[in-house]
């Protein structure tokens with residue numbers, strides 16, 4: 656197995672998941688800034704032209720970060736980061752999807768359509784006039800999530816899961832690109848420090 660890796664929050668999610676699992680997977684760096692991911696031969700690995708991609712020993716590539724993490728959970732069930740029962744899995748997938756759709760996507764597109772525009776305008780359809788609204792959408796859902804986190808250690812209560820990893824990596828990215836967590840979100844701020852203290856966050 657090998658992980659095609661780059662800068663950015665999406666590969667960070669998979670590296671952190673791998674570190675939590677305690678698995679060793681070699682990394683092959685792809686130069687995202689130079690657009691290596693948008694050309695052959697990388698497009699054979701991931702026709703969407705994005706990173707990361709997990710190449711299996713038979714040559715097949717698993718792509719999309721949540722699909723990669725699901726694959727790693729199935730092949731390395733311990734420690735469980737999605738869940739060991741149908742109920743746990745459903746709860747993790749619920750929070751992962753909420754975080755992904757309501758926070759990560761608008762945050763990332765807010766970046767791609769503004770600060771990231773010089774890099775992305777020749778790669779994807781960009782809508783600069785939507786950038787401020789997308790950033791506001793992400794902040795609005797973070798405010799809602801802050802209330803949901805009241806009294807909770809992690810998104811799934813006592814269980815540290817993929818949903819925490821996903822949110823952590825994107826909030827960490829947000830602070831680097833002008834979308835920091837607002838101080839008023841005190842529950843998420845405390846949660847962020849708890850997750851940041853895990854060795855896997857450095858992956």
Ligand SMILES: N[C@@H](CCC(=O)N[C@@H](CS)C(=O)NCC(=O)O)C(=O)O
Pocket residue numbers: 661662663664665666687692693704705706707718719720721778
């Ligand atoms: N939905 C994709 C998102 C992947 C993604 O956007 N990756 C970024 C790096 S964080 C990327 O490849 N950006 C460069 C580009 O789009 O050209 C996934 O789940 O893997």
